[in-house]
Amino acid sequence: MTESILTVAGLNANIEGQQVVEDVSFEMLPVGVTALLGRNGVGKTSTLRAIMGLIERSGEVTIAGERVDREPTHRIVQRGVGYVPEDREVFASLTVNENLRLAERDSAPNRQLIEELFPDLIARAGQLAGTLSGGQQQMVSLARALVNDNRVLLVDEPTKGLAPLIVMDVAKALERAAQTVPVLLVEQNLQVVRMLAEKAIVLEGGRVVYDGSAEELLGNEALTKELLGVA
Amino acid sequence: MKSLSKLSQRTWWIVGGVLVVVAAILPLLNISIPGVLPGATYTPGTLQLLALALLFASLALSYHLLFGTAGMLSFGHALYFALGAYGLGIVLHETELTLLPALGLTLAIVITAAYLLGSLSLRVTGISFAMVTLAFAQAGNVLVRRNPGLTGGEEGLRLDTEHIPDFFIGVVNTRNLYWLALALLVVVFVVVAWFENSRAGHAVTATRENELRVRVLGLRPFGVKLMAFVIASVLASLVGMVHLLLQSGTTPRATSADFTLTILVIVVLGGVGSRWGAIVGGIIYTLLDQRLTALASSDAIDGLPAILRIPLSEPLFILGTLFILVVLFLPGGIAGAVQRLSTGTSATPSERKLLEEAE
Amino acid sequence: MSTIILLLITGLGLGALYFLVASGLSLIYGLMGVLNFAHGSFLTLGAFAGWELSRRMGGESWGTLIASMLLGMVVGAAVAAATEFLLIRRLYNRHIEQVLVTVGLALATVALFEGIWGTDPIYVTAPPWLSQTTEILGARVPNDRFLMIGAAVLVLLGIVAFLRYTRFGLIIRAGVENRSMVTALGIDVRKAFTVVFAIGGAAAGLGGVLASHYFGYVSPQLGGSLLIFAFIVTVIGGLGSLAGAAIASVVVAVLQQFANYFWGGTGDLMVVLLLAVVLLVRPTGILGKKA
Numbered sequence: 001m002t003e004s005i006l007t008v009a010g011l012n013a014n015i016e017g018q019q020v021v022e023d024v025s026f027e028m029l030p031v032g033v034t035a036l037l038g039r040n041g042v043g044k045t046s047t048l049r050a051i052m053g054l055i056e057r058s059g060e061v062t063i064a065g066e067r068v069d070r071e072p073t074h075r076i077v078q079r080g081v082g083y084v085p086e087d088r089e090v091f092a093s094l095t096v097n098e099n100l101r102l103a104e105r106d107s108a109p110n111r112q113l114i115e116e117l118f119p120d121l122i123a124r125a126g127q128l129a130g131t132l133s134g135g136q137q138q139m140v141s142l143a144r145a146l147v148n149d150n151r152v153l154l155v156d157e158p159t160k161g162l163a164p165l166i167v168m169d170v171a172k173a174l175e176r177a178a179q180t181v182p183v184l185l186v187e188q189n190l191q192v193v194r195m196l197a198e199k200a201i202v203l204e205g206g207r208v209v210y211d212g213s214a215e216e217l218l219g220n221e222a223l224t225k226e227l228l229g230v231a
Numbered sequence: 232m233k234s235l236s237k238l239s240q241r242t243w244w245i246v247g248g249v250l251v252v253v254a255a256i257l258p259l260l261n262i263s264i265p266g267v268l269p270g271a272t273y274t275p276g277t278l279q280l281l282a283l284a285l286l287f288a289s290l291a292l293s294y295h296l297l298f299g300t301a302g303m304l305s306f307g308h309a310l311y312f313a314l315g316a317y318g319l320g321i322v323l324h325e326t327e328l329t330l331l332p333a334l335g336l337t338l339a340i341v342i343t344a345a346y347l348l349g350s351l352s353l354r355v356t357g358i359s360f361a362m363v364t365l366a367f368a369q370a371g372n373v374l375v376r377r378n379p380g381l382t383g384g385e386e387g388l389r390l391d392t393e394h395i396p397d398f399f400i401g402v403v404n405t406r407n408l409y410w411l412a413l414a415l416l417v418v419v420f421v422v423v424a425w426f427e428n429s430r431a432g433h434a435v436t437a438t439r440e441n442e443l444r445v446r447v448l449g450l451r452p453f454g455v456k457l458m459a460f461v462i463a464s465v466l467a468s469l470v471g472m473v474h475l476l477l478q479s480g481t482t483p484r485a486t487s488a489d490f491t492l493t494i495l496v497i498v499v500l501g502g503v504g505s506r507w508g509a510i511v512g513g514i515i516y517t518l519l520d521q522r523l524t525a526l527a528s529s530d531a532i533d534g535l536p537a538i539l540r541i542p543l544s545e546p547l548f549i550l551g552t553l554f555i556l557v558v559l560f561l562p563g564g565i566a567g568a569v570q571r572l573s574t575g576t577s578a579t580p581s582e583r584k585l586l587e588e589a590e
Numbered sequence: 591m592s593t594i595i596l597l598l599i600t601g602l603g604l605g606a607l608y609f610l611v612a613s614g615l616s617l618i619y620g621l622m623g624v625l626n627f628a629h630g631s632f633l634t635l636g637a638f639a640g641w642e643l644s645r646r647m648g649g650e651s652w653g654t655l656i657a658s659m660l661l662g663m664v665v666g667a668a669v670a671a672a673t674e675f676l677l678i679r680r681l682y683n684r685h686i687e688q689v690l691v692t693v694g695l696a697l698a699t700v701a702l703f704e705g706i707w708g709t710d711p712i713y714v715t716a717p718p719w720l721s722q723t724t725e726i727l728g729a730r731v732p733n734d735r736f737l738m739i740g741a742a743v744l745v746l747l748g749i750v751a752f753l754r755y756t757r758f759g760l761i762i763r764a765g766v767e768n769r770s771m772v773t774a775l776g777i778d779v780r781k782a783f784t785v786v787f788a789i790g791g792a793a794a795g796l797g798g799v800l801a802s803h804y805f806g807y808v809s810p811q812l813g814g815s816l817l818i819f820a821f822i823v824t825v826i827g828g829l830g831s832l833a834g835a836a837i838a839s840v841v842v843a844v845l846q847q848f849a850n851y852f853w854g855g856t857g858d859l860m861v862v863l864l865l866a867v868v869l870l871v872r873p874t875g876i877l878g879k880k881a
């Protein structure tokens with residue numbers, strides 16, 4: 001068995017004294033997309049933020065065999081973690097280009113990949129990110145993660161609030177990215193999950209309630225309904 | 232478990248009561264603590280110092296209500312102390328009112344001012360609130376200095392004793408003022424404890440922890456915060472009034488930003504969030520300040536080389552440094568340290584949290 | 591007319607001083623959430639450093655003036671960076687405790703300055719040109735106003751250029767907007783903290799030397815009295831906004847001058863009144879981001 005790139009064991013996290021992640025354990029697939037699913041408010045975003053060290057957490061987080069759960073966020077990122085947060089979090093007062101420049105860690109950033117995936121962004125390099133549409137902002141946010149050679153990507157609801165056409169653009173970009181780097185994807189759009197994910201982990205009330213094949217989960221209508229509230 | 236905590240609560244009140252009784256009979260005793268008190272406990276000089284210590288304890292308690300309980304970092308609390316002191320002084324001077332009616336009139340002015348300025352300042356939170364309260368206090372400072380006809384300007388305002396009862400006047404009656412200060416401390420303590428245990432008090436504490444949750448519960452954070460603000464201001468003004476009587480006057484220093492900072496220092500030294508801490512902080516601060524001032528002008532300091540003499544002859548330098556060290560290394564202040572010693576724990580997350588929430 | 595010109599330019603000069611203090615305060619607050627009460631002490635120390643230099647080199651020469659301004663900047667920057675590195679950093683993200691530490695530092699340093707230089711104002715000497723006047727549209731404007739304005743404009747341009755064209759500047763602008771996202775891009779944002787403290791300290795130190803010429807003296811209280819107005823300026827301008835600080839500095843200082851002249855010395859009160867109005871109408875300040 002190949003060693004997992006990201007392993008989480010007994011992870012707990014608190015926000016304002018409330019436990020939002022409870023004893024969560026899982027492993028990511030070493031390649032391709034692992035989906036992290038669950039209804040609204042079950043703690044998916046909090047799990048990612050806990051892994052990133054953005055909220056108070058305890059438990060074990062291992063990246064490529066090394067414990068990172070006591071490291072500050074920037075160190076974790078420097079180990080090769082790309083993070084695409086929920087709601088994009090682009091820097092509105094910075095230009096597209098500045099957003100990308102800020103994200104570049106490698107001496108030879110993958111500008112070419114960005115140009116291929118998001119030609120629109122290059123055309124808008126000088127525009128303030130705050131004036132972009134939601135879809136364009138999402139592309140900036142993805143591009144910030146893809147511009148470096150990462151060992152793993154954590155992507156939180158990249159298609160949230162986007163028009164159907166753009167959803168497919170984003171999904172394709174992710175598919176392309178997943179060919180070279182494993183992705184942990186939080187996603188509500190099950191069509192996108194079907195298209196990309198092999199493995200699925202489902203949370204409920206801050207705990208893992210399903211860990212297995214994505215195809216099996218989504219193939220079972222009753223189970224999907226029970227765990228995700230939708231078919 | 233519940234009865235235990237009730238019991239310990241009760242024990243605390245009993246201990247407090249005993250302490251008040253002990254404090255009350257101090258002026259009748261002949262106790263000397265060289266190095267801490269300037270003379271025996273029955274002497275006016277010592278009683279004056281002790282009364283001052285009690286007043287600072289009361290003032291710290293009123294600030295505790297604002298900062299420790301409600302989580303409002305005000306940099307303008309001195310304004311209400313000054314409003315009490317100057318207000319009463321001016322009313323006594325400009326009108327024919329006797330002490331009690333003058334006190335009542337001043338209180339009405341203080342309540343109005345605290346309500347208006349509080350409503351305005353509470354439109355912002357956190358650091359902006361701190362700056363805004365500072366600005367209002369600064370305006371008070373300017374008003375006092377610019378109107379020497381009314382306030383005595385830089386010279387300060389002397390107490391007009393014409394309408395003051397005789398038993399509050401003169402050195403021989405210092406102990407009456409001491410008892411007045413003690414009574415005020417008891418009143419302030421009871422009011423603060425009552426407020427903290429009231430529904431509004433719980434709501435305001437909850438606001439400090441999570442404003443959103445309070446809104447969800449259907450309470451208006453603004454209302455309870457304003458209530459805490461007005462009560463704290465009124466208590467501070469009462470302290471200011473007794474201070475006026477005790478010192479036979481008041482000076483513009485009472486309106487300065489430094490004075491508010493001093494109160495903040497006291498509360499943090501004592502331990503944020505602790506009533507006893509505020510009281511102990513107030514008393515220790517007053518005694519320390521007095522001792523350090525005495526030290527500054529002592530021969531021992533005079534003989535030192537400049538690099539030691541200059542810092543050591545500045546009481547505020549020592550206090551400021553002490554304060555920094557407490558914030559860095561003694562979270563929870565004196566109260567926190569005592570608690571850790573008595574329970575043998577070293578963990579302090581709750582104390583840290585308290586300060587975090589106070590934003 | 592000439593009175594109005596005089597008040598306007600004097601207001602601009604005073605506004606320049608406010609800006610030199612407020613720019614650092616606002617940047618530090620914007621990036622770190624720290625309200626720096628010790629900022630006044632950086633200013634005071636800069637002023638004393640400038641004065642110590644000028645009394646040794648002879649205060650009447652331009653060389654001395656420029657050297658003392660540079661020295662004030664260096665001293666302010668060094669002390670500010672040390673403050674961040676030794677005190678603020680230990681309390682990472684604990685904002686109230688950070689404020690408390692700066693309060694303690696302000697109290698201790700002012701007392702220390704009093705111990706070293708005494709409590710009385712010390713009068714400064716400057717190149718004679720500064721105390722002469724220049725006639726503009728009939729108004730005889732003291733020349734030192736132009737020095738203040740010129741220096742503040744240079745500082746403003748310098749900070750803007752730094753923010754726009756350097757990597758640290760990029761990090762600072764991004765951090766003011768969303769600090770945790772900056773760390774989530776793999777950047778150790780704390781390095782930028784020391785940098786903003788140093789920049790703020792340099793501006794304050796320079797402000798100290800200039801203030802000593804504007805008021806004609808240095809005293810341990812110099813920084814504290816300017817700091818309060820700088821606080822008001824940052825709130826009115828919008829916490830974290832450099833442009834807001836620049837605009838509010840001018841508005842506040844000009845209003846203060848006019849009120850002092852036309853409404854019987856009510857300048858300080860008018861400023862507080864303006865603050866109250868801004869809070870009522872727009873609690874985030876002129877250019878502040880939504881809370």
Ligand SMILES: Nc1ncnc2c1ncn2[C@@H]1O[C@H](COP(=O)(O)OP(=O)(O)O)[C@@H](O)[C@H]1O
Pocket residue numbers: 015016020038039040041042043044045046047
């Ligand atoms: N900033 C916050 N303050 C208070 N509670 C929060 C905050 N963010 C998230 N929560 C709570 O944490 C829980 C998990 O939220 P989240 O991780 O965002 O869920 P998901 O991403 O699965 O929708 C929810 O109950 C939510 O209400």
Ligand SMILES: [Mg+2]
Pocket residue numbers: 041044045046086157
């Ligand atoms: Mg989410």
